[in-house]
Amino acid sequence: MKQQLFDVLCSKVDSFIAQFEQIPINKINDGLAWEQFYFTYFSSMTNTLISSINHLDYVQFQSSVVVPKSVDNICLSFDKNNQLTRAIDFNQQNPSHQLITKYLADNLEKIRTTKETDSYQKIFCKDVVNDKKYIISGTSYLNSRTHNITLNFCIIEVKTEAKPASSNSFTPSIDRSICKEVFEKFIKVGDCTTASASNIANSIGLDLTTLNNNFKYYYGDEMVKHCRKERLLKSLELILFSSDEIDDIANKYGFFNGEQLLTNLNAIPHIDTNNLIRYNKNAHCKDIIKKADYAT
Numbered sequence: 001m002k003q004q005l006f007d008v009l010c011s012k013v014d015s016f017i018a019q020f021e022q023i024p025i026n027k028i029n030d031g032l033a034w035e036q037f038y039f040t041y042f043s044s045m046t047n048t049l050i051s052s053i054n055h056l057d058y059v060q061f062q063s064s065v066v067v068p069k070s071v072d073n074i075c076l077s078f079d080k081n082n083q084l085t086r087a088i089d090f091n092q093q094n095p096s097h098q099l100i101t102k103y104l105a106d107n108l109e110k111i112r113t114t115k116e117t118d119s120y121q122k123i124f125c126k127d128v129v130n131d132k133k134y135i136i137s138g139t140s141y142l143n144s145r146t147h148n149i150t151l152n153f154c155i156i157e158v159k160t161e162a163k164p165a166s167s168n169s170f171t172p173s174i175d176r177s178i179c180k181e182v183f184e185k186f187i188k189v190g191d192c193t194t195a196s197a198s199n200i201a202n203s204i205g206l207d208l209t210t211l212n213n214n215f216k217y218y219y220g221d222e223m224v225k226h227c228r229k230e231r232l233l234k235s236l237e238l239i240l241f242s243s244d245e246i247d248d249i250a251n252k253y254g255f256f257n258g259e260q261l262l263t264n265l266n267a268i269p270h271i272d273t274n275n276l277i278r279y280n281k282n283a284h285c286k287d288i289i290k291k292a293d294y295a296t
Contacts, residue, residue: 080147
């Protein structure tokens with residue numbers, strides 16, 4: 001798998017996990033009950049992200065991006081002396097869980113000294129073991145009163161077999177920074193069509209075919225298709241992590257209306273089976289999403 005495409009996937013996970021830092025905390029964050037609630041919340045959100053990425057085929061694999069049944073969610077709590085006091089769904093014999101043990105041996109004290117207290121803070125790293133690529137991401141919560149720290153992890157094994165070698169042999173003719181600059185212009189236009197993409201490419205002296213070939217090398221897809229995926233994932237993030245109205249989110253990311261946006265989200269497998277929560281409004285996102293049924 002091309003390293004740049006793996007990095008694209010990592011950026012999607014990183015951006016999504018960063019949203020957990022914005023969650024308003026209105027409850028006492030001590031005790032098993034709260035930790036179990038947050039763990040369920042965190043797990044359902046991250047599993048929805050992975051379902052979305054696999055559905056959108058972000059990095060041009062022949063099938064799902066993430067190895068089936070490889071996504072693990074675990075929760076670990078440590079006291080002020082870094083002694084493990086509680087573990088949810090943790091199995092020391094599980095190879096991917098052993099990566100967490102290794103990660104914490106190297107980073108637990110660093111997390112204590114660099115992360116803010118009394119708020120959920122993002123943690124993220126990449127690892128390669130026996131040619132298997134892993135993304136390890138999650139949140140840490142350091143209690144300033146007790147100095148206990150709770151960590152919720154999402155461990156993802158990423159597929160390493162890319163599509164046919166013909167796509168791997170392409171040599172880019174323009175720099176990645178140019179592709180990024182063009183995409184930023186394109187996304188601001190709000191018109192995610194081939195005609196609009198062609199106009200943007202021509203404005204900087206490129207034809208759309210050249211731009212698409214290079215864009216696909218760096219980002220795993222042609223610019224218009226990538227734009228549509230970006231819009232859907234960003235819309236999903238706002239639905240899950242903000243109190244914005246559905247129609248406003250749809251308008252912001254170029255969908256005709258809220259019905260069209262929800263219809264697109266409905267196509268993501270398993271999205272209506274997770275316990276999804278619009279945290280700011282304490283409303284169940286899966287109930288909101290099901291409202292799209294009448295539009296299909």
